[in-house]
Amino acid sequence: MRRQIWNFGLLGAGVVLGACAPAGSEKSDHGLDSELLMKHIEVLSSDEFGGRAPGSPGEEKTAAYLTDAFRGYKLEPGNPDGTYIQKVPLVGITATDESHLSLVRGREREELAAGLGYVAWTKRVVEEVDLDGELVFVGYGVVAPEYDWDDYKDVDVEGKVLVMLVNDPPLEDAFGGDAMTYYGRWTYKFEIAAEKGAAGAFIVHETVPAGYPWEVVGGSWSGESFDLETPDKNMGRVAVEGWFSSGAARALFEGAGLDFEEQKQAAADRTFRPVALGTRVQAEIKNELRNIESANLVAKLEGSEVPDEAILYVAHWDHLGTLESMEGDNIFNGAYDNATGVAGLIELARIYSELDPAPRRSVMFLAVTAEEQGLLGSRYYAEHPLVPAAKTVAAINMDGLNIWGRTTDVTIVGMGQSSLDELAAQVAGRQGRTLLSDPEPEKGYYYRSDHFEFAKVGIPAFYADAGITFEGRPEGWGETQRAKYVADDYHKPSDEIKQWYELSGMVQDLELFYEMGLELATGDAWPEWSETSEFKSKR
Ligand SMILES: [Zn+2]
Secondary structure, rough: OOOOOOOOOOHHHOOOOOOOOOOOEEOOOOEHHHHHHHHHHHHOHHHHHHHOOHHHHHHHHHHHHHHHHHHHHHEEEEEOOOOEEEEEEEEEEEEOOEEEEEEEEEOOEEEOOOOOOOOEEEEOOEEEEEEEEEEEOOOOOEEEEEHHHEOOOOOOOOEEEEEEOOOOOOOOOOOOOOOOOOHHOHHHHHHHHOOOOEEEEEEEOHHHHHHHHHHHHHHOOOEEEEEEEEOOOOOOOOOOEEEHHHHHHHHHHHHHHOOOOHHHHHOOOOOOOEEEEEEEEEEEEEEEEEEEEEEEEEEEEOOOOOOEEEEEEEOOOOEEEOOOOOOOOEOOOOOOHHHHHHHHHHHHOOOOOOOHHHHHOOEEEEOOOOOOOOOOOHHHHHHHOOHHHHHHHEEEOOOOOEOOOOOOEEEEEOOOOOOOOHHHHHHHOOOOEEEOOOHHHOOOHHHHOOOHHHHHOOOOOEEEOOOOOEEOOOOHHHHHHHHHHHHHHHOOOOOOOOOOOOOOOOOOHHHHHHHHHHHHHHOOOOOOOOOOOOOHHHO
8 A cells, every 4th residue: 555644734723724604604614605606606607608618708708707806816827927818729610501411322312410410520620621431330449459459450441431339348347347438438539530541430429328418419519619729730630520310320220231239239349340331421511710819717826835836726617608500598608517617716716815824835726718629728738737747736627516505425536546535535534524436437527527638647637526415315316416417407508507506515515625725735745646547657
């Protein structure tokens, strides 16, 4: 066992703690204020902010709101240029209505309905791409030598259009068992397709393994999408990326005389070989392009003794914006995702700013852009850090904070990744709470929010989710609320503040993040990756 010393002297003695709040007050021991949290959520998720899309007027409003808060708390600009802004150059890509896609088999041609049967886009920064290639089913599309797995075998798929299953191969003894590995993420699938020289790649959407319904795929990709500006204009990526709906995929297999379920079964075995589907796909994607300068917002509480080392709190400020083509309510307010996280970031910034003296190490408050577009703001920060990765003690990410009330547990996503879990266990223990590992590891949440980009450059990264055991609620109630959110509100215009929002649990979780950060900022110990973590070698 590694020895882990967390020094709780300071905290235990109550030196840096505020006095206990009077009974009945909304404020926590450390002064976290649920009314202020609610106010921030209200403003950020208001229709006026338009769903906070990068490059929209909502971005300017969000940036101004954060800047005012940071300045009001007298925090230092996190950027050495003296501003709270780290510019993030993005390119916005909007596929126009002239785009289309058809399947061609012999003399038959079938046009698929955009948004219903498929979604397709190109990440190449060009105004038009044409795709004409033979469809090949490549199972899960995975090459993983450490698991002795290769879906492609000796088949050359250069110039082909790949059809892939979502998630990892369902093996019990590999790919993390029930948990999703990076091989299961759609980002990986498009990366490997490009490496193989394919012309295009489509993932078959299935609600259970994907972790979200088809509307999420259709909705997320039908507006403007963003990418970091890269020197090669993304020409190294496949020409067309996309999803087929489950129904469209089944029909496609049937047309080729194949049974989808049977093929899926075959793909779950190491002996699987790619299967030509006897069908060509012809598509044309026309884009409107624009370059924008988006922003990560960053403030700093300068450390009193070791200012060049920092603890990083992170929350993405962006959401999906407003979808003009949608009827009715078309503003994706993103109250839970992620006005809650940004509200938490602002509140943490406030109570840290009141510490006198400041903790030994610096504490950074980073609100990143374009998380919803593929973790772009955090990737940009990781590639252009304002404190070097080797000097960054840890990153604590907040994406969707508890809106359902107090819990006796807290969910750690990616439990076992680093010794931050041990620190979390000690702090949670003092709250009378226990840690719970992610009940849905198969959905790969550790790879689905900003902490992943920090983990990729070796910074121990922590991400907790609301617990599931709610005080005064029957067993199973927490899981039901969570499932309701995913089914009804996740990435939909209905992610708005509800009458029933109850922020006491958010305060509890923020206390946990606060004490963890304070411990990291004041103590001697540095957190470490676990021996088994895929990120250990990066540190
Ligand atoms: Zn989010």
